[in-house]
Amino acid sequence: MSKALNFYEEEILKGEKKVNELNSIISKLSILRLIIMLLIVGAGYYFYKQENLLFMGAAIIIGFLIFIVVAFFHNKKINEKNYEEIFLAINKRGINRINGNFKEEDQGKEFINDDHNFTSDLDIFGRNSLFQMINSTKTKFGRNKLFEILSIKDKVSREEINKRQEAIKELGKKVKWRQNLEAQATLRKSGVKDVSDLIEWSKNSSPVKLWFKIVPYMFIALTVASIILVILRMLPVSYLILVFIINYAVVNVITKDLKSVINLFSSHKKDIEAFTNLLKLIEDENFESKLLKGLKEELKVEGTPSYKEMQGLKSLVDWIGDSSANAYYLLLNVTILSDAFILRNLEEWRMKNGKKLEVWLKIMGEFEALSSIANLDFDFESWSYPTIEDTDIVMGTKMAHPMLGERAVSNSFSLARVNGKYRKVALITGSNMSGKSTFLRTVGLNLVLSYIGAPTCSNKFSCGIFNIYTCMRTKDNLEESISSFYAEILRIKLLIEAAKNGEKVFFLLDEIFKGTNSKDRHEGAKVLINQLVNNKAMGLVSTHDLELCDLELTRPWLKNYNFQEHYENNNIKFDYKLREGRSETQNAVHLMKLAGIDFK
Structure with a gap:
């Protein structure tokens, strides 16, 4: 048995055992959630009948706190199980690749081009194709880069081939890392969705205007002063309500473009999370080959890893996601004009990183594509480098x-x-x-x-x-x-x-x-x-x-x-x-x- 086949089979056995254990835990936690909910209802009803409203409230609050803790662990185990199932699927595809049974995999049909010099005749894309055999990319950038490499779109040189050989040999040995790269992208369900609108947004940056920086602070100062004066009973509460109404109007005027931004990031929230995780995996790994080291070096922004900049964007996107239909957020908005600060921070992020975003994602895609090719290095140890x-x-x-x-x-x-x-x-x-x-x-x-x-x-x-x-x-x-x-x-x-x-x-x-x-x-x-x-x-x-x-x-x-x-x-x-x-x-x-x- 080959080393690769032995590895995949051992990983599948370990994965199936882990999934079975997690299924058992998930079932028990599901039953426990149901029992807790029944106890909450039962205790609440019992103390209600006893006309002990204090105990009834305490029982309901304590019960729900316990329910939330159990629900947290329940969801955590479900996520663990999903992650293990992704690894199971990856290892099973590895065995199928070795045995030549990959006909159910993605064919890359959109890349079939009968007019290309050789791709159609040599089965590079389509059914029973090289792409179908090796592809493990999960983002559009990785998929497109693998297409470019397999189509030999750029003229190759002996030096470039040797550098890529060195990189693929190194990635071939990093099988766990490659699988983790694939699993992270799969888990976040980024898929091959088009993110051209996100790239377009990132490129259209402009300096944040001075008035945009000053105006929110002026109105915050006005709001704070009004609150203090109302507390000191020097102004009526109606005045404070008027200030909140003005603040709401101001924030809507200066963030008139925020709705389109919210729609943009709502559709790409999981993509940004996936890209952040993938870039972090790349940044955290040590590489020796010239090609991989060079690509990783391009992910630095004035010495700061790109994934940290992406984490900053993700945090802003999370704020946007929390803002919709949220009463607490509305209160923040009319008090400290939070939308204005989110939009300003997005603009500042775009000014600093906007033109680099596409570069980062293309580098991420190149790591995915090279990892796909590295499947051949790991799976077929008897094959030879030319x-x-x-x-x-x-x-x-x-x-x-x-x-x-x-x-x-x-x-x-x-x-x-x-x-x-x-x-x-x-x-x-x-x-x-x-x-x-x-x-x-x-x-x-x-x-x-x-x-x-x-x-x-x-x-x-x-x-x-x-x-x-x-x-x-x-x-x-x-x-x-x-x-x-x-x-x-x-x-x-x-x-x-x-x-x-x-x-x-x-x-x-x-x-x-x-x-x-x-x-x-x-x-x-x-x-x-x-x-x-x-x-x-x-x-x-x-x-x-x-x-x-x-x-x-x-x-x-x-x-x-x-x-x-x-x-x-x-x-x-x-x-x-x-x-x-x-x-x-x-x-x-x-x-x-x-x-x-x-x-x-």
């Missing part, structure tokens, strides 16, 4: 598809300089369902893993830095009146333009030009491969066109590989093992017979 080379090379030893779990079959493969020959193209042939497309995705996915700083599903992997382009799944677009063949042509055009523009292209082409006749398909594929190599691109092409294999005789940069099948008791079998040379087998007729087509 070596990023300065040369154009792709080489994998016992390389497998990362999302297939135990079903994955490993193969060794290389495109590099071998015996004086510089191999730039691998031509993959084989019968239907033999594993050609899966192998192309295996190579592509391991390249993506390499560039995002993750370990690869291999014993050893080396590669240069390329821009990945794929043409594997092309679909009709009826709205645009585009056939699948023309969609394929458009995709090939993008690939050629990228190579001509000097991009370092690595291509993965699956059954190209399948929408035309065999002669055109053969000629088109041959010309395309030549053109791509002439523009310094390299990659893999799968095909059923065995005539293309003859290119190996005249193109020293091309190497033939194939997948085969065999038959047992008239049943077709595949071993999914990559072999050198062209395919010598066919299975289309056999498959058609299995489907019920009679060739007699």
Whole structure:
């Protein structure tokens, strides 16, 4: 059993035991609450019948105080149970990830883009995708950052990849911390809610006007003086009531924008609490890798941790939450103009921190995204971190598809300089369902893993830095009146333009030009491969066109590989093992017979 699997199973056993214990305590406390309430009613009724109002009042007050204490502990145990259940779910997802059973997880459907260079063809997002396998982000910022990393939106360098590898290795070891990060965000139910209005508010800061600082104190002084004069009976009580009415009018005038602020923060109260807790977790943790230390350093505000500034905002938000429909708060408002001070403090917070809020949340999101990728480091200890080379090379030893779990079959493969020959193209042939497309995705996915700083599903992997382009799944677009063949042509055009523009292209082409006749398909594929190599691109092409294999005789940069099948008791079998040379087998007729087509 792997270290990760053993960890998850032990945590699940401990978690289930804890949840059972908490369920027992919660049930007992529920019964105790009911008993206390019945005793309060019974005691109150008994002393009422005895006409002992003093004892009746005392019994009710003492009973309710005891009820409140028991209710406090009851709610505390419920929260503990919820927290334990979140950890249970996290550990169960870890086991599913290792076993390749993650189909029920979030697919990241909003990130599916058929026009992207490679994400759709390589199953980066969607069903059975890399995102679905690794994602443990719980905020919109983490989710968006993971999308950016997996899409390789920014051009990567060898130095950046190495720095990210170092960070992911470190986070891989901090499994408890990563789980706590995920649990805190889940517990506060921040989720992937849009907080763009909160970010917009934070950016629109302006200095607090001098009159706004002075006016509240003037009216407070007036109120205090009025109270003293009323107490000394130098003024009638009606005058004090008039002062309160004036104060109420003044506070409404100078805080006319407070209602929109209250609405804003009421909808984001839990988000702010979640962000505060997540930032505190990051600030309280010690990191050694350059990337993580650098990110953490950006969370400082003149030496003060960002979470402390967020705690200040949270306190103000709590005051706002307590202000609505509260008689005591109304009294404070007409006495010391509390709304004015809340609005002023919010403005001062915004002046100091407003432009930094989005930066903090993006850094928080980056920690979430890197923690998601670090799941691979912890879960798959047999995977290897790639070596990023300065040369154009792709080489994998016992390389497998990362999302297939135990079903994955490993193969060794290389495109590099071998015996004086510089191999730039691998031509993959084989019968239907033999594993050609899966192998192309295996190579592509391991390249993506390499560039995002993750370990690869291999014993050893080396590669240069390329821009990945794929043409594997092309679909009709009826709205645009585009056939699948023309969609394929458009995709090939993008690939050629990228190579001509000097991009370092690595291509993965699956059954190209399948929408035309065999002669055109053969000629088109041959010309395309030549053109791509002439523009310094390299990659893999799968095909059923065995005539293309003859290119190996005249193109020293091309190497033939194939997948085969065999038959047992008239049943077709595949071993999914990559072999050198062209395919010598066919299975289309056999498959058609299995489907019920009679060739007699």
